[in-house]
Amino acid sequence: MSEQEPIESPGRRGFLETATAALIAIPMLGPLLGSIGCMVSGSSREEPDEVPALPLSEIPEDSVQRHTLSYKRRVGAFSETVERVVFLSRKGNEVTCLSAECTHLGCSVRFVAESDKGPARLQCPCHGGAFSLDGQVLSSPPARPLNRYAVRVPSDTSKPVMIELA
Numbered sequence: 001m002s003e004q005e006p007i008e009s010p011g012r013r014g015f016l017e018t019a020t021a022a023l024i025a026i027p028m029l030g031p032l033l034g035s036i037g038c039m040v041s042g043s044s045r046e047e048p049d050e051v052p053a054l055p056l057s058e059i060p061e062d063s064v065q066r067h068t069l070s071y072k073r074r075v076g077a078f079s080e081t082v083e084r085v086v087f088l089s090r091k092g093n094e095v096t097c098l099s100a101e102c103t104h105l106g107c108s109v110r111f112v113a114e115s116d117k118g119p120a121r122l123q124c125p126c127h128g129g130a131f132s133l134d135g136q137v138l139s140s141p142p143a144r145p146l147n148r149y150a151v152r153v154p155s156d157t158s159k160p161v162m163i164e165l166a
């Protein structure tokens with residue numbers, strides 16, 4: 001009397017081979033995915049310490065000049081262009097650089113010239129907030145002044161002032 005060997009179907013064998021390969025591969029994927037995550041996460045972000053804006057001669061003393069700071073930022077293996085809108089003004093060689101981002105919920109404020117409706121100001125289009133040209137709150141809902149960037153004025157004043165990003 002002969003014993004019969006169980007016959008394993010190719011479908012079952014294929015499944016077992018695939019499952020075994022997956023069990024071996026999954027633990028190896030963790031470190032690989034972790035490395036990719038590090039490459040794209042903020043932990044490896046690089047951007048310049050400061051970026052050029054305008055020379056003093058293009059920055060008004062009695063108003064503000066809207067300007068877009070544009071620079072490259074590296075995030076892991078990728079590079080992207082960042083743009084930040086600011087308002088520049090000066091008193092002599094002392095330059096003020098205000099973020100255009102409203103401190104209420106982040107809309108972009110706009111310059112509004114003096115008129116019979118009020119003084120020149122930086123007006124937020126979203127909820128009616130307004131700021132003076134030096135960034136102080138004129139009307140709520142914003143509770144804080146506009147954020148300021150530190151500015152470095154080069155000794156050669158024909159060169160652009162440098163805006164610190166930190």
Ligand code: FES
Nearest residue numbers: 102104105124129
């Ligand atoms: S976002 Fe500017 S007032 Fe609300």
